Amino acid sequence: MEEATTTDSPVTESSGSKARRWIEDRRLIGFIGYVAVLSLVFLLPLIALVRLSLKEELVSHVLLIPFVSIYLAGIQRHALPRERRSSPMGAALFALAAVAVYFVPGLGMDSGHWSHNDRLAQWTTCHVLLVVSGGFAILGSSWMRVLAFPFAFLIFMIPMPDLMVYELESFLMRYSAVLSEVFFQWSGTPVHRAGQVLQLPGMTLEVASECSGIRSSVVLFITSLLASYMFLRSSWHRVWLVALVIPLGIIRNSIRVLVIGLMCVHMGPEMIDSWVHHRGGPMFFAASLVPLFLVAAWFRHREARHQQLKNESDSTPSKMHD
16 A cells, blocks of 8 residues: 655645635735725715716826726735735824824815815825725735835825816916927927917917816826836836926927917918817827837836846856856
């Protein structure tokens, strides 16, 4: 009769078993239940947020943010550690932050002038902070360290308060008008700028809030963050790629103003109502993605080349020793 023998060789988990272990994790199931209950508590503000996103283009992206965060967390599932401990300190810190945001009107800020958008920003901020707090309490600090970016990405669920929208629009309009003047001068078109108003031959253009490109700039910023997180490893490369969004947004707006202005000067003032003005935004946004992804590809190539040189230098001593 043969005896059963055991081996010391490790058993390798298949990808299917890893995925099954990840899905069946009790803490993960508990966290999903916590988020579901929390969302029921915040049901009315969340419904209002959905309605706002369906009506206002500036916040139309917020419905996609939770699904993108879930996807980003999913691609990190194999990096999640087995052992973890709850972090009461982290949970308490974010819970206290949520309480502070909730009681902001009582801390001296006049809420009588708050708009519906401002109140939604307040409630959504509380919701996001409590989701993160539950992550530290249930999933543990080791998981939260790996999933830091997916959780931080939830900040884009929060609609910008009116004051932030106003300041960002003013910044984009001001510098778009300045650069547009430069572009008109380069094209040989006589131009005189007074603030955000451009005086051209036979007509006047104003870089108004509708021409600020704030929505495209926000989407471009989110896109640059995703690209830097998924494709780049160097912190400096990530910072430079995200920082590129600001000049890209201003250049895109200025080129659009230049095209509309030149059409009006050379083809007639009625071109102010052309499709370029009213429906050309997506085309210029797509054009601004080209330099962004070219720079991202260049950074990625540099990182791959650096890693290759590092591997070659690490293998050289061992070859000499042999």
